[in-house]
Amino acid sequence: MDNETYAQPHHIEDVEIQEWLESLDSVLESSGPEVAAEILERLRAHATVSGIDLPFTANTPYANTIPVRLEPLFPGDQELERRIKSLIRWNALAMVVRANREEHNIGGHISTYASAATLYEVGFNHFFRARTPEFEGDTIYFQGHAAPGIYARAFMEGRISAQQLENFRRELKPGGGLSSYPHPWLMSDFWEFPTVSMGLSPLMAIYQARFNRYLENRGMKPATDAKVWAFLGDGETDEPESLGAITLASREHLDNLIFVVNCNLQRLDGPVRGNGQIIQELESAFRGARWNVIKVLWGSEWDPILERDTEGLLVKRMGELVDGEYQKLVVSSGAYVRQHFFGHDERLLKLVEPLPDEALRRLRLGGHDPRKVYAAYKAAVEHKGGPTVILARTIKGYGLGEAGEGKNVTHQQKKLNEDELREFRSRFGIPLNDDDCITVPFYRPAEDSIELQYLRSRREALGGYTPKRSVRSKPIAADHDELFKEFTEGSDEREVSTTMAFVAMLRKMLKDPEIGKLIVPIVPDEARTFGMESLFRTVGIYASGGQKYEPVDMNTLLLYKEAKDGQILEEGITEAGSMASFIAAGSAYATHGINTIPFFIYYSMFGFQRIGDFIWAAADMRTRGFLLGGTSGRTTLSGEGLQHQDGNSHVLALPVPNLKAYDPAFAYEIAVIVQDGIRRMYKDGENWFYYITVMNEPYAMPPMPSGVREGILKGMYKYRASANKKAKLKAQLFGSGAILNEVLHAQEMLEQKYSVAADVWSVTSYKELYVDAIETERWNRLNPGEKPRVPYVTRCLADAPGVFVAASDYLKTLPNMISKWMPRRLAALGTDGFGRSEGRTSLRDFFEVDAKFITLATLHELSADGKVDPKVVDKAIEDLGIVKTKPNPVTS
Numbered sequence: 001m002d003n004e005t006y007a008q009p010h011h012i013e014d015v016e017i018q019e020w021l022e023s024l025d026s027v028l029e030s031s032g033p034e035v036a037a038e039i040l041e042r043l044r045a046h047a048t049v050s051g052i053d054l055p056f057t058a059n060t061p062y063a064n065t066i067p068v069r070l071e072p073l074f075p076g077d078q079e080l081e082r083r084i085k086s087l088i089r090w091n092a093l094a095m096v097v098r099a100n101r102e103e104h105n106i107g108g109h110i111s112t113y114a115s116a117a118t119l120y121e122v123g124f125n126h127f128f129r130a131r132t133p134e135f136e137g138d139t140i141y142f143q144g145h146a147a148p149g150i151y152a153r154a155f156m157e158g159r160i161s162a163q164q165l166e167n168f169r170r171e172l173k174p175g176g177g178l179s180s181y182p183h184p185w186l187m188s189d190f191w192e193f194p195t196v197s198m199g200l201s202p203l204m205a206i207y208q209a210r211f212n213r214y215l216e217n218r219g220m221k222p223a224t225d226a227k228v229w230a231f232l233g234d235g236e237t238d239e240p241e242s243l244g245a246i247t248l249a250s251r252e253h254l255d256n257l258i259f260v261v262n263c264n265l266q267r268l269d270g271p272v273r274g275n276g277q278i279i280q281e282l283e284s285a286f287r288g289a290r291w292n293v294i295k296v297l298w299g300s301e302w303d304p305i306l307e308r309d310t311e312g313l314l315v316k317r318m319g320e321l322v323d324g325e326y327q328k329l330v331v332s333s334g335a336y337v338r339q340h341f342f343g344h345d346e347r348l349l350k351l352v353e354p355l356p357d358e359a360l361r362r363l364r365l366g367g368h369d370p371r372k373v374y375a376a377y378k379a380a381v382e383h384k385g386g387p388t389v390i391l392a393r394t395i396k397g398y399g400l401g402e403a404g405e406g407k408n409v410t411h412q413q414k415k416l417n418e419d420e421l422r423e424f425r426s427r428f429g430i431p432l433n434d435d436d437c438i439t440v441p442f443y444r445p446a447e448d449s450i451e452l453q454y455l456r457s458r459r460e461a462l463g464g465y466t467p468k469r470s471v472r473s474k475p476i477a478a479d480h481d482e483l484f485k486e487f488t489e490g491s492d493e494r495e496v497s498t499t500m501a502f503v504a505m506l507r508k509m510l511k512d513p514e515i516g517k518l519i520v521p522i523v524p525d526e527a528r529t530f531g532m533e534s535l536f537r538t539v540g541i542y543a544s545g546g547q548k549y550e551p552v553d554m555n556t557l558l559l560y561k562e563a564k565d566g567q568i569l570e571e572g573i574t575e576a577g578s579m580a581s582f583i584a585a586g587s588a589y590a591t592h593g594i595n596t597i598p599f600f601i602y603y604s605m606f607g608f609q610r611i612g613d614f615i616w617a618a619a620d621m622r623t624r625g626f627l628l629g630g631t632s633g634r635t636t637l638s639g640e641g642l643q644h645q646d647g648n649s650h651v652l653a654l655p656v657p658n659l660k661a662y663d664p665a666f667a668y669e670i671a672v673i674v675q676d677g678i679r680r681m682y683k684d685g686e687n688w689f690y691y692i693t694v695m696n697e698p699y700a701m702p703p704m705p706s707g708v709r710e711g712i713l714k715g716m717y718k719y720r721a722s723a724n725k726k727a728k729l730k731a732q733l734f735g736s737g738a739i740l741n742e743v744l745h746a747q748e749m750l751e752q753k754y755s756v757a758a759d760v761w762s763v764t765s766y767k768e769l770y771v772d773a774i775e776t777e778r779w780n781r782l783n784p785g786e787k788p789r790v791p792y793v794t795r796c797l798a799d800a801p802g803v804f805v806a807a808s809d810y811l812k813t814l815p816n817m818i819s820k821w822m823p824r825r826l827a828a829l830g831t832d833g834f835g836r837s838e839g840r841t842s843l844r845d846f847f848e849v850d851a852k853f854i855t856l857a858t859l860h861e862l863s864a865d866g867k868v869d870p871k872v873v874d875k876a877i878e879d880l881g882i883v884k885t886k887p888n889p890v891t892s
């Protein structure tokens with residue numbers, strides 16, 4: 001656009017503008033908003049064809065979206081609600097101040113809830129419906145840093161004791177305390193959703209809302225008008241995950257989804273957009289994504305002033321300020337506001353002439369006005385066809401006065417001095433005298449007070465208290481031995497990969513009368529990579545609107561079939577979105593009382609490494625299900641190079657406490673792990689979830705030897721003992737995943753060429769072995785008088801002769817971390833380093849994990865024990881064709 005010509009219009013006569021505005025008003029009055037909108041649309045079209053270059057804007061003016069005349073009556077007792085809210089504010093503040101008096105630096109946040117109190121209280125009193133046996137209830141993601149306010153309300157409700165409040169952030173105190181933020185792992189009958197790692201909850205909420213529809217469209221739960229509410233910070237929206245999936249929400253017409261962004265214009269360090277306007281920026285992003293956007297910027301006190309502004313000057317002025325200026329204005333005196341905001345234009349000054357300075361100071365923002373917030377929420381829950389976002393303007397640290405209201409330091413404010421406490425007390429009318437108030441006691445009115453009666457009656461009307469988490473599903477009944485039996489029988493020399501074996505298992509599970517319906521296959525655009533495309537036809541891809549086109553491959557067996565009741569969640573290229581679906585499906589046993597069993601299969605490198613924080617949140621949430629790391633193994637996935645070839649994920653799986661991680665080599669191992677996993681999670685109700693790596697290297701799957709089931713689950717078992725009982729030289733070789741075949745090959749070489757009798761162990765899980773060992777060690781430490789227990793790995797190897805050599809497709813640290821519990825020294829081979837784009841054989845040579853290197857390592861260990869002459873080892877290097885000067889894979 002040519003700025004010169006557009007931004008500097010000819011002088012427009014005020015009277016001319018006035019005429020246009022008046023005629024629009026009269027159309028609005030006589031014919032209503034639709035006709036007015038139609039006229040504006042036509043004007044716009046006319047302007048365009050007449051050569052007027054109107055700039056694109058996805059924004060509306062800096063004003064409330066809902067005009068006063070469309071505001072509904074506030075149905076509650078506003079005064080009583082204000083009093084209740086004030087007490088909650090006090091208790092939320094008290095818990096943080098007390099905790100920090102008790103223990104310096106224990107932390108906690110006052111200012112987030114201070115800004116959001118009205119946003120929550122209007123929700124609690126009028127909108128948030130609890131889960132009941134009859135109604136699934138609304139699903140609410142509370143802003144993590146607002147947790148003190150949510151606890152303070154639960155205290156008023158009588159659900160949390162004063163002692164628990166006292167022990168906020170000190171969970172280990174006698175009688176228990178409260179976790180810093182929403183953590184279902186720590187408070188499993190209270191919190192449902194972990195939200196404090198910012199950006200995760202908005203994305204999880206979107207996929208949760210979509211999953212609710214999935215359950216409905218698949219006939220697994222009745223359709224209801226239950227909502228998913230997600231409360232976010234405005235600073236939080238800078239996380240790419242926050243806005244990353246908003247087009248999915250509109251594309252899926254998720255009118256069961258409401259975002260409330262607490263726009264206090266501040267984050268931790270300072271303003272979110274000091275030099276811009278975060279609200280307008282968010283509005284255009286959400287409108288562009290076809291969300292219903294409701295701005296709640298100005299409180300009721302502004303309405304009469306706006307009404308006097310017949311020329312639209314005030315709204316124009318409101319849109320001119322950058323957030324940094326607003327941050328200052330909202331905490332300034334009335335005189336300052338008059339001079340710096342209204343003083344800009346004589347006509348604006350005139351608008352507020354009748355108001356004293358004090359009244360100007362008290363002009364509230366929309367997010368602090370229950371009537372405005374109520375109107376927005378009502379419009380949001382009634383909106384049809386798509387998601388709604390409410391952009392509510394608030395002040396960070398509202399009510400903290402000198403202690404931090406609107407100040408850049410407010411996020412970190414945890415202590416108030418005596419004057420500040422008294423001031424806060426007076427401002428919110430807390431019935432505490434000057435002396436009492438500085439001890440910051442928790443305050444709960446009498447059980448029969450009108451405040452508590454009102455609060456209870458509101459919650460009763462909405463079905464009970466929330467948040468509240470409970471496990472509502474019934475355990476599944478069967479063990480499904482028959483289903484998994486086939487996979488323990490071997491593939492009869494037919495070469496298949498563990499991925500193919502898993503997919504065959506999945507196909508069979510999908511047909512099972514009990515669990516078939518419960519299975520939720522999730523793929524981020526990788527179904528073909530894993531050979532799952534036949535499932536498209538058999539169970540269909542979920543498409544909420546059904547398939548609106550004839551697929552190009554209609555006449556083939558493997559057509560791309562989408563259906564309203566399709567079972568596969570084909571998420572497209574979003575591991576984060578797929579993980580959010582996994583979380584929704586894997587926690588449905590609690591959220592919905594439905595035992596959905598998610599199987600999320602993905603390129604393993606893009607799992608823990610890319611979306612590790614979602615996996616951590618899934619763990620916190622007690623999510624159940626199976627993560628399948630496909631195309632795994634740094635040397636097994638060939639050709640793809642360093643960004644795809646995964647030798648890391650089993651190490652990254654270590655920190656997640658309730659995750660079982662397996663690197664199986666054979667189909668029967670997968671069958672045993674999956675069957676046992678389903679039993680533990682869905683029959684016995686244990687809080688685990690599973691990570692299983694599957695590979696794309698085809699080889700014959702052997703039948704399951706007898707007596708190995710327990711070993712598979714515990715992490716290791718002897719797969720093949722040496723047939724040579726007479727050999728003097730002995731070794732124990734440990735292999736995992738596809739590298740087990742290299743180990744088996746080395747076993748032969750060692751026996752045939754070097755007369756070493758080696759036993760081969762399949763190590764299915766270093767993590768299981770490690771966890772067992774550290775637990776055993778701990779038990780022994782705490783029970784010094786008792787007979788010491790022996791870790792499983794030590795027991796396995798108690799009588800195992802010879803040297804120990806381990807090889808896997810992952811970092812060497814995996815075998816090394818259990819070596820201290822082995823009776824003797826261990827040599828560990830693994831795939832530390834970046835790697836190369838290469839074929840499998842070359843990669844295994846490069847990383848030194850193939851049969852040659854396993855043989856070499858074994859001979860070297862024997863030589864270190866004085867059992868083999870070093871010259872033999874040197875000769876072996878030559879015979880095996882190992883190049884000593886080859887690059888070091890760890891550093892090259």
Ligand SMILES: Cc1ncc(C[n+]2csc(CCOP(=O)(O)OP(=O)(O)O)c2C)c(N)n1
Pocket residue numbers: 111112115145196197198199232233234235236237262264266267268272396411
């Ligand atoms: C992923 C992540 N990064 C950083 C933080 C640390 N942190 C906690 S609160 C906060 C500022 C929050 O600002 P905003 O989202 O605007 O919320 P407000 O408190 O202003 O409502 C930051 C940076 C976090 N919790 N999560």
Ligand SMILES: [Mg+2]
Pocket residue numbers: 233234235236262263264265266267272396
């Ligand atoms: Mg903020």
